[in-house]
Each structure stands twice: as C-alpha cells, then as structure tokens.
Amino acid sequence: MTSYALRERHLLADLLLEVGPDAPTLCGDWVTADLAAHLVLRERRPDAGLGVWIPAFAGWTDKVAASLRDRKTYPEIVELVRHRPWWIAPLDETINLIEYLVHHEDVRRATSGFEPRDLTEGFEHAVWGRLRALRLLLGNESVRLVAPGVGERTAGTSPTVTVTGPPSELALFCFGRQRVAQVAYDGPEESVRALRVAKLGL
Structure with a gap:
C-alpha cells in the first residue's frame, strides 16, 4: 500500500531544507523554522502542541519550541520532521496525510508564481x-x-x-x-x- 502521508512528509522535508529557515509560510507569521518546530512538537511533544489550539497554553508551546531551536540546528529539526516516530506508522495516513499536504503547500504557495502539482x-x-x-x-x-x-x-x-x-x-x-x-x-x-x-x- 502506498504511503501518501510519508511521501508528503519527505517532500516537505526536502523543501524545508531547500528554502531555508526564514522562508515565508501561509501559517500566519510563522517562517519555515517555526513550521518545522511545530511539526516536531506535534508528534514528539504533544503536551507542547496544545498552545496552537488553546491560547492559555501558548506560552508553554512557545517555550518548548524555543528550547528545541536552541538545542538543534535547523537541518537537525528538519530531519526530525522527515523521520516519523515509530508509533506513527500505523496511523500515518489517517492523522498525517492532510496535515503534511497542507503544510507542504503552505511553503510552496507562500510566494507568488506557484503552480499546482500534478497529483495522482x-x-x-x-x-x-x-x-x-x-x-x-x-x-x-x-x-x-x-x-x-x-x-x-x-x-x-x-x-x-x-x-x-x-x-x-x-x-x-x-x-x-x-x-x-x-x-x-x-x-x-x-x-x-x-x-x-x-x-x-x-
């Protein structure tokens, strides 16, 4: 069975490395470094992901994200995006296909001149x-x-x-x-x- 979610994950990781940490995204005022940190925290620190949805936890989310960026270089964070945790695999298509499709396009379409992809x-x-x-x-x-x-x-x-x-x-x-x-x-x-x-x- 084709893992479309895994394919989108790898394509997004490639693009994040290509454009660098300061490229714009469609996620508000986030740049690519912020988006990469979000994806890592979402899967590896779900306690820190709450701040994306619940304003009361935003400070905690920001603190953990800042700590991640202090401890890891941008390429290291992108590699964490690329390699999913072991427990994700059985759930990947269900919980990540849309997530990675949308965020892939958040980077692709953040600047003018983008072209829609020819998807299968x-x-x-x-x-x-x-x-x-x-x-x-x-x-x-x-x-x-x-x-x-x-x-x-x-x-x-x-x-x-x-x-x-x-x-x-x-x-x-x-x-x-x-x-x-x-x-x-x-x-x-x-x-x-x-x-x-x-x-x-x-």
Missing part, C-alpha cells in the same frame, strides 16, 4: 477519503463540495455555495487556505465573498 488519481482519492469530517472543518458554514470524477459531500443544511475542485485543492479550502486553493465557487455573490474569508479548518 490514487493520491486524490486518498485525500477525499480524509475529508469526511466536513462539519468539524467548516464550522457553521453550509457548503457543497464537488470533486469531479471523485464525489460530492455536503456540510450543513441547504448550502447555497458549491465549491468545486480536485480533492487536494478542496482540502486546502477546508483548512482555511481559500486564498491559494485552486477551486471554483458557484453561488450568490455575497455568500461566496463571505466564504472566501471565513475562518475554516481546525
């Missing part, structure tokens, strides 16, 4: 399978997602906006990367405009 049909179907929890991702938004040739999913009741694109691009949309997601919107202009800037994702 198997990869796109795997991503579509991970987009089942739409209600969790889209909050109160009512949206119809259409992946031509793959399937359709609806979040909410009576959606007025349809978003169409390959599963990988719909994943970027669902995780709040509307600005760079290569998708098409169909619906009332006001609703589309609001959806383009809505806070989506976990």
